[in-house]
Amino acid sequence: MNSIALAETLRHEWGIESFASANIRSLVYNNIQNLTVLWFPMKKNISGCCSKTKDDKVIFINTNHTIGRQNFTLAHEIYHLLYEDVDDFIVCGVNNNSQSEKNADNFASTLLMPDSALYWFKSKNQIEDWSLEDIIKCEQYYQVSHHTMLIRLKNLNWINKNQFDNFKSNIIREADKLGYDTNLYKTSPENQKYSSIGELIRLTEKAYDNKKITGGKRREILLKSFRNDVLYNGADNLE
Ligand SMILES: [Zn+2]
Numbered sequence: 001m002n003s004i005a006l007a008e009t010l011r012h013e014w015g016i017e018s019f020a021s022a023n024i025r026s027l028v029y030n031n032i033q034n035l036t037v038l039w040f041p042m043k044k045n046i047s048g049c050c051s052k053t054k055d056d057k058v059i060f061i062n063t064n065h066t067i068g069r070q071n072f073t074l075a076h077e078i079y080h081l082l083y084e085d086v087d088d089f090i091v092c093g094v095n096n097n098s099q100s101e102k103n104a105d106n107f108a109s110t111l112l113m114p115d116s117a118l119y120w121f122k123s124k125n126q127i128e129d130w131s132l133e134d135i136i137k138c139e140q141y142y143q144v145s146h147h148t149m150l151i152r153l154k155n156l157n158w159i160n161k162n163q164f165d166n167f168k169s170n171i172i173r174e175a176d177k178l179g180y181d182t183n184l185y186k187t188s189p190e191n192q193k194y195s196s197i198g199e200l201i202r203l204t205e206k207a208y209d210n211k212k213i214t215g216g217k218r219r220e221i222l223l224k225s226f227r228n229d230v231l232y233n234g235a236d237n238l239e
Contacts, residue, residue: 003103006083007110019120021142022112024071028078029197032057035081036198037074039063039188044094048073050080051089056203057081063188068145070188075108083107109152113142118152130159132167136175139184146171146185 001009014031016022028035035057042062047069049060059077061070073092080090084100092101121127121141127134130153139149150167153159159167172185183189201222208218 003079003083003107004110006079007107008114010082011111011114018114019117024074024112024143025197028074032078032081034199035059036200036203037061037196038200039070039193039195041193047092047094048077049089049091050077050086052081052086056199058203063193066145066185066187068139068143068148068184071112071143072108072145072148075111076104078111079104079107109144109148112144112148113152115152115156117142118156122158130163132174133178135167136171136178136180140175140180143184 011018011022014022014027016027025037028037034055037059039061041064042060044062044064047062047065051058059074059081061073061077063070065073076092077090080086080092080100092104118138121138125134125137135146135149135153139146142149146168150159150164154161154164172182175182175185204213204218204221207213208215213221
């Protein structure tokens with residue numbers, strides 16, 4: 001099965017209605033066993049990483065990228081974890097053109113916004129020629145980045161190269177003017193650079209028990225991660 005068909009099948013398995021937008025964070029948390037996702041700032045040229053063992057799956061997402069891009073990266077890493085053999089650790093960058101990366105990108109794009117959903121959106125909103133306002137409305141609905149949205153419209157030949165270039169700029173200002181939340185186009189705010197879902201605490205304790213990390217490192221991870229509440233509750237026992 002190709003990566004697009006895999007994404008369509010997974011949407012069905014996860015109970016996402018055909019044209020509905022997908023809240024990717026809560027979906028992965030509810031549907032993938034033993035998954036831990038960590039959001040934290042990384043170098044600009046890395047979008048995310050993933051790793052799996054017999055017991056655990058871990059995904060890292062770069063919070064220095066926009067929220068739209070982070071949603072895409074999460075869906076992209078799911079492809080590696082669910083459908084590929086992951087030896088050790090995969091690092092996904094913004095400029096990697098391997099077949100595996102292309103498959104993961106196609107998968108992510110379809111998981112968040114299948115072609116059928118785009119056809120539905122176009123017809124529901126009676127769109128003949130896509131305006132920037134239509135584009136913003138659609139990307140906000142599916143919570144995908146402006147870049148992803150433009151690429152999809154270009155691939156469907158619904159916009160041409162000139163429009164693609166013209167629609168690229170001033171997106172935050174335009175979305176703001178139309179009354180949309182502009183967080184989709186921005187990197188995580190300072191107080192949300194670190195967050196996690198899943199098994200971080202158990203994995204940290206396991207690494208500490210197996211002497212893979214020091215007590216200091218364990219404290220640092222729990223402090224940053226991301227889970228201040230846990231650290232402070234048990235702060236006396238940590239050193
Ligand atoms: Zn990748």
